[in-house]
Amino acid sequence: MLSEIQETIVKSFQVLQTTQLVKDKYENILEHLDSGIILFDRNGMLTFINVQMARLLGVSRSSIRGCSLTQIIRHSQMGRFNKRKILRIYKETIIYKKRYHELSDENGRYWLLTVTYGDQMDGDYLISAKDVSDHKQIEQTAYQNDKLAMLGKISASIAHEIRNPLTAIRGFIQLLRPHLLQLGKDEYARIILMEIDRANDIICEFLNSSKPSAPQTITVPVLPLLKEVVLLTESEALLKGCEIVLHEGQSALNISVDVKQIKQVILNIIKNALDAISDLGHYHIGIINLEVKEDLDNAYIHISDNGKGMDHNTLARLFDPFFTTKLSGTGLGLSVSYRIIKNHGGFISVNSTAGEGTEFIISLPKV
Template identity: 70%
Template sequence: MLSEFQETLLQSVQAFQSTQLVKNKYENVLQHLDSGILLFDSDGVLTFINVQMAKLLELPRQSLIGCNLLQLLRHPYLSRFKQKKIARIYRETIFHRRKYHELIDEYGRHWLITVTYGDQMDGDFLLSVKDVSDYKQIEQTAYQNDKLAMLGKISAAIAHEIRNPLTAIRGFIQLLRPHLLQLGKDEYARIILMEIDRANDIIHEFLNSSKPSAPQKTVVSVPSLLKDTLLLSESEALMKGCEMRLQQINESLLVSIDVKQIKQVILNIIKNAMEAIEEVQGDHAGMIEIGAKQEGNYVNISVKDNGNGMDKTLLTRLFDPFFTTKEKGTGLGLSVSYKIIKNHGGTILVDSMKGEGTVFMISLPLTHQV
């Protein structure tokens, strides 16, 4: 009788130990997920938080276990930004029954938040947070490529239809110009011809934005490329009271590029930087810094200015064809630049904050002299 009791007790202990081992194993898995995990029980008390979530909140794990939501929001080291986001998620989950949320944090990263609750959770609330910044970047790139492809179809259909009548109008105006000159109205002819030429320039830029010509590549050193490009901008920068500074760059960095196209991209970015500086100049000393450094098999060329900067809404549309904030801009310069860099197997990114200036980063594959 006693031996049967001891055997049953031993089996119970072994079963408990086995269950505990399984529990520890799964808890260890949850602790090291790349997603943040929070678990609140049916009373609203935080019973589990993994390492990743503690890092995201920038709070020590042990100070959070046992807290309810109100205590979490009142944590002395929780930032005001995170307090607002947590409160918003709670409000939308409880009152609007939303289970999926997307937000951008103070560092510009995109997060997908999923809240699981209901009968399957026995009253508990499971909240998981995943960084989806890379997916958003891929989505944005695909969206941009789709728009450029559509732009190409439109331009192919209408470009010649516009150019042909413009050419005829220009020819007739030139024929009429001597008669207008006799009437003292030559100024009219000059203005008409100038406006027709401007329309042709816009059409040309429009066509290039949809399908820039294939790169005619040559191997050049990055320092010489940037020095030559700066020489083309120095006089304009001087007139606008803007200092340009080229950082020290490794002479061995080589790229295989269409020099004319890449210069076009960099000059366009520099011109935008000058205009951004003009908006806030006054006593403000304008500065454009250009540099380049190797990152793996790529070289990152940066153009940084201390101009007016841009807000996040503007940044999301920056490479859209025809989007511009300039009174006389066509909105094609940066969309053309995007396409040129893509055709070279590179990427172009921008980081900016209103009132803090802007940084453009062009990444191009390095090459080796054969």
């Protein structure tokens, strides 16, 4: 009889030991999970908190174990930001009974909180926090891209629709022109036609630039092409007290490009350089250097300026469509240039230091 009791006690002890081992194992897993977990009993007392959740709340686990919610909020170790965070979680999940709540921490990371309670929890409240920053970033990028694509489409369709009435106005002015001539007002007709043509040009340029077509490539020497662009910009440079220097090193280098599109890219970059230089005021002596280099596979067009340069924020968003720091800029110049060069199988890189200047390097595959 005694040995039977002994056997039962030993067995019970073994079962207890195994149960304890299993409990320890699961607790260990929960403690080191990458999601935060906190458990309150039906009286609002904290019964479990894992490492991640303690880190999120900015307190040591030992100091809040067994505390009630009120004691946690009054905890001396906890900063004001975290106290407010807990109060918000309490309000959203317990008072408003929301099962999900999203919050961001002081490092800018996003956390999705899920609350579980009710019959299956035996009166306990389980709150888990999952780091969803990466999902959030993907979501925001997708939203941003959608917005930009939509904006691009709307602006392109508005530009397109403005062209139709302009064509009608142009036609009627031409019909009226002989009558205006009789009245000695031909000058008016000339100005109207000129202005309509200018508006049309702007729209065409916008429509072309917001959607560069496939390049119609021909093989051309790179230096004469650069010379032509420099000629186009020289008068503006002169007005801004700036010198454009074309270094004629690799005179015989050929590239296979859509000449119109590449001219547009170089023009965009030089115009930006002129703006960056004139932002430094009249007394700053601006200089823009153009130079061609090459290696085995590529030709490199270097365009550098001693303008105001760029900070990290501008550099990071430089090629984004509609990103501009100028009052009258569209922010399309570089995004279109980037796409044009990519369509040619090349790439654009940038080095810039705020207050010192900027260098753009256009790389194009050699013929």
